Amino acid sequence: MDSQMILLAIPLVLIELTLAVIAVVDWARRRTYRMLPRWGWLVVIVVLGIVGPTLYLTLGRGEERAESDGRDSL
Numbered sequence: 001m002d003s004q005m006i007l008l009a010i011p012l013v014l015i016e017l018t019l020a021v022i023a024v025v026d027w028a029r030r031r032t033y034r035m036l037p038r039w040g041w042l043v044v045i046v047v048l049g050i051v052g053p054t055l056y057l058t059l060g061r062g063e064e065r066a067e068s069d070g071r072d073s074l
Contacts, residue, residue: 016050023053032062 023045033041041060044052 019053023056
């Protein structure tokens with residue numbers, strides 16, 4: 001492999017891994033999902049590389065309501 005190709009691949013791999021970690025952490029914390037069940041989104045995130053986490057973060061995240069702690073927010 002050419003050294004220029006390696007230099008191009010390193011940032012792309014880092015972006016892909018960062019997106020995957022962000023998506024999996026969000027997936028683990030979230031309780032509601034859109035379009036697919038919970039396990040389906042995990043498969044999409046893990047199998048589809050850079051496209052999977054992007055799809056999950058844009059389409060798959062359900063609405064989360066903030067729980068009230070008794071204080072008014074302005």
